[in-house]
Structure formats: structure tokens, C-alpha cells
Amino acid sequence: MTVSDTRLAQIASRFAELEARLASGTLEGPAFVAASRDYAELEPVARAAAHVSTMRGELAALSASSDPDPEMRALAEEEIAHLRSALPEAERALAIAMLPRDSADSRPAMLEIRAGTGGDEAALFAADLYRMYERFAAEQGWRVEMVSANANEIGGFKEVVANVAGQGVFARLKYESGVHRVQRVPVTESGGRIHTSAATVAVLPEPDEVDVAIEDKDLKIDIYRASGAGGQHVNTTDSAVRITHLPSGIVVTCQDERSQHKNKAKAMQVLRARLYEKMRDEAQGAEAEARKAMVGSGDRSERIRTYNFPQGRVTDHRINLTLHRLPEILEGPGLGELIDALAAEDQVKRLAALDA
Numbered sequence: 001m002t003v004s005d006t007r008l009a010q011i012a013s014r015f016a017e018l019e020a021r022l023a024s025g026t027l028e029g030p031a032f033v034a035a036s037r038d039y040a041e042l043e044p045v046a047r048a049a050a051h052v053s054t055m056r057g058e059l060a061a062l063s064a065s066s067d068p069d070p071e072m073r074a075l076a077e078e079e080i081a082h083l084r085s086a087l088p089e090a091e092r093a094l095a096i097a098m099l100p101r102d103s104a105d106s107r108p109a110m111l112e113i114r115a116g117t118g119g120d121e122a123a124l125f126a127a128d129l130y131r132m133y134e135r136f137a138a139e140q141g142w143r144v145e146m147v148s149a150n151a152n153e154i155g156g157f158k159e160v161v162a163n164v165a166g167q168g169v170f171a172r173l174k175y176e177s178g179v180h181r182v183q184r185v186p187v188t189e190s191g192g193r194i195h196t197s198a199a200t201v202a203v204l205p206e207p208d209e210v211d212v213a214i215e216d217k218d219l220k221i222d223i224y225r226a227s228g229a230g231g232q233h234v235n236t237t238d239s240a241v242r243i244t245h246l247p248s249g250i251v252v253t254c255q256d257e258r259s260q261h262k263n264k265a266k267a268m269q270v271l272r273a274r275l276y277e278k279m280r281d282e283a284q285g286a287e288a289e290a291r292k293a294m295v296g297s298g299d300r301s302e303r304i305r306t307y308n309f310p311q312g313r314v315t316d317h318r319i320n321l322t323l324h325r326l327p328e329i330l331e332g333p334g335l336g337e338l339i340d341a342l343a344a345e346d347q348v349k350r351l352a353a354l355d356a
Helices: 005-024 029-064 070-097 119-140 169-176 260-295 326-330 335-355
Strands: 109-115 143-151 157-165 178-184 195-205 219-224 240-245 250-254 303-308 313-316 321-323
Touching (some): 109 169, 109 260, 119 169, 119 178, 119 326, 143 250, 143 260, 195 260, 240 260, 313 326
Antiparallel strands (some): 109 195, 143 157, 178 195, 219 240
């Protein structure tokens, strides 16, 4: 995909206009927020466009030059060869920067992990995944806040929901949605046999309150006494909250806080994220097949990755990538390489779709 000089000039002009508006000091409130968001989104495009424009200008000037000095002409030809070699990569970087962005990429995310097949071992694996994302988030400078958790007696999670906030959270974590499978000898297995268990991961962009309107009449709210693993009461007051959104049938529960009001606020946070994702799916309708063809649909029923402990490897089935660094991935640092590979594959396929 080659970007015309006219389009490069338009990008530069729009970026300069946004810079001037933000520097003027006349923008306030929502107008300032909107302009700042536009500036942040356009900045990498403008930077890549300026680089391409400069290289094209230098190449044109050198090609038109007819210096009589043989030494200067040789230097010019050397520089022309370098620019012609480097320009395609700069143009590709610009094309990637100009790819349509998911409007939710810059948002924080709601991370939901649920134990699947495998009983207690699946719950332990769900806990391993949660710790992996916690460590990865810490490396990125993100903040993780547990919203709700349903733990079992041996330290696993039947379900855990957390909010992840920071720069570009959804853009990175969205590739994690799907079924994660583990192959290992469970701590509960005395015979040393390898078991296969699974956990599902869902990463939902978190909306602003204005993105999702929820009316009180559409909610059924139940208050009950919170209980922990084994049926032990974690407190003696009715503080747990179950919210049912009647139009969609979505049910959210939260019991981790001792305060009923805090549990309700957290449950509403999760409900808003699930409703926003439902709205996005419905709005994207026709694009659903195209998204599936990229690096998977993000559907929770789709097996995306296998963690094989006996072989010390992790395989991402969407891009057929296997890394023999399982401990490093579960500790957080190695996960970045997997996500980078998925993002790169996504970019390649979207570029190909534009050229088609």
C-alpha cells in the first residue's frame, strides 16, 4: 500500500492543526479531551508520514542533481541506493501506522478467567493464568485490581475477574481471549499421569459510563450473604450482590468486598463491560468473519494456546508458534513475545486485505 504525496501533506496539515489547537489554550472540557485523543492517535502516523516525506524529498533532490564532481556524484549515487533500499520499509511502517484502529484499543480491560474441564486442576491452572497476567501487567506499568473471585480450597480459582488499567491495555491483551489448555501432572495426581485441563479467558474493553446506558428498571438486584470456599461465611452480613440485566439476561455477582455498596459498584463495572462487548459484537456484525480470519475470533470457545509442562513449551495454535520457554512465559516476561507475534500477524493480514 503506497501512500501518495498528497495524502502525506494532508496528514501533516491535520497534525499541525491539532498541535495549534491544543497549544492555543482555548479548548476546555470534552473538546480538549477529544482533541488530545485525536492528537495521540495521529502522532505515530504523522511521525511515520514525515519520515517517508523527508526520504522521498531527499531521493528526488539527489536524483535530479547533476554535480560535475565525480566524487560528489559517487556519494550521491551511494545515498540514492541507500534511500531506495530503506524507503519501502519506511512506507510499510507508515501503512501499518495508518491501519484502522479498534476504537477500544486504548481502553482499560476487564479480564475474566474461568476454570474449564479438569476440576481442581483446571482451577489451579486458572490461578496460574491470573498470576501470569498480573506479572505481565506489572512489567507494563499497568494496575490490576481484582473485582471478584470464586476460589477453591487448594488455591485455585473457579472464576476470577479483574480490572486492568494502563496505557494500551486492551490493544495488547485482546489476543488472549479464548481457551487456554494445560498438559501436566496435577498436584492432586498420585500416579504421575499427565492430565489435560483448560481455562477460558475473556478480555473485554471497559467502557466509559456514557458508552453504555443502563436503566434501573432493567436491573434485578439480589442481596445475599457472602460465603467462601467450603461454605464458610466470609462475613455475617448480607453484602454479596447479584445483578441480572433483564433485557440481555446477563448475570453478574460480586461478594469480595464487605460493603454491599462496593460489591454493587464492582458488579455494575463488570456488567457495563459485558454489555459494551455485546454492543460491539452486534455493531461489527459483518466484520465478524474478517476478524476470525486474522488471529482468531477471540471467542471463548476457541482453543488458542497449549501450555505443555513435560516438554516446557507453549504453543499458540493461531499462528503455529511454539516457544520452549514455558516458565518464562508464566512468570510474565515471555508473554510479551507471544503477544508481539500475534499483533504482527494481525498487521500482516490486515495489510494484505487492504492491498487485495
